[in-house]
Amino acid sequence: MDVLLVDHPLTKARLSIMRDSRTDNASFRHALHELTTMLVYEAMREAPLRTEPISTPVADTEAYRLADPPLLVPVLRAGLGMADQAHRLVPEALMGFVGLARDEETLQPTPYMQSLPPDLTGRPVFVLDPMLATGGSMEYTIRLLAERGATDVTAVCALAAPEGLDRLRESGLPVRVVTAAVDDNLNDVGFILPGLGDAGDRQYGAR
Ligand SMILES: O=P(O)(O)OC[C@H]1O[C@H](OP(=O)(O)OP(=O)(O)O)[C@H](O)[C@@H]1O
Ligand SMILES: O=c1cc[nH]c(=O)[nH]1
Numbered sequence: 001m002d003v004l005l006v007d008h009p010l011t012k013a014r015l016s017i018m019r020d021s022r023t024d025n026a027s028f029r030h031a032l033h034e035l036t037t038m039l040v041y042e043a044m045r046e047a048p049l050r051t052e053p054i055s056t057p058v059a060d061t062e063a064y065r066l067a068d069p070p071l072l073v074p075v076l077r078a079g080l081g082m083a084d085q086a087h088r089l090v091p092e093a094l095m096g097f098v099g100l101a102r103d104e105e106t107l108q109p110t111p112y113m114q115s116l117p118p119d120l121t122g123r124p125v126f127v128l129d130p131m132l133a134t135g136g137s138m139e140y141t142i143r144l145l146a147e148r149g150a151t152d153v154t155a156v157c158a159l160a161a162p163e164g165l166d167r168l169r170e171s172g173l174p175v176r177v178v179t180a181a182v183d184d185n186l187n188d189v190g191f192i193l194p195g196l197g198d199a200g201d202r203q204y205g206a207r
């Protein structure tokens, strides 16, 4: 499984704002927006292009367009904070939605909504979720996508735990991961260390 670690000085700086427990909700959301732009920019680096002839005011030349506009899938709640920014960068993308809440005791993802196109054959998919912890939520989401024919899935995360990466690797699902950091490990209640806490609560308040 490919893992692209985007550890640019600017991604490190935004991630540090997100990690800092003194950062308020609005500043956390702002830092995640900026980080998302950088992660999606890198995640799309190899996206195939098609060309078409155009004219500038002074000469004929070629225009480049995305050959295969992707589907963006934010995983609610926390992934919602990445959706608009990713869509701004890739305006031709479609958007699907998956809502999951991790059970605090079992750490299993509990689905509460999904809205996805029925056929994803041939369409690149970018799953947006700031946190890859045990990997249960991401694995669940990728299985939904794979059932619809997706074979080209990128998980775009702010932070990944080694446990979550191992789980995705062992799942054999068609996924690569783009992340700004791979942290140390999970604590005994499934939080990433050093991490940034609960990415949903840090944006929207505790539920
Ligand atoms: O890798 P995992 O162990 O599955 O944990 C990661 C999940 O936990 C968080 O969501 P959470 O369930 O807290 O929901 P929220 O976004 O509504 O806060 C996060 O946004 C991921 O979806
Ligand atoms: O550290 C973690 C783990 C799962 N979900 C979060 O929001 N944070």
Ligand SMILES: [Mg+2]
Pocket (backbone or CB within 6 Å): 078, 198, 199, 200, 201
């Ligand atoms: Mg949460």
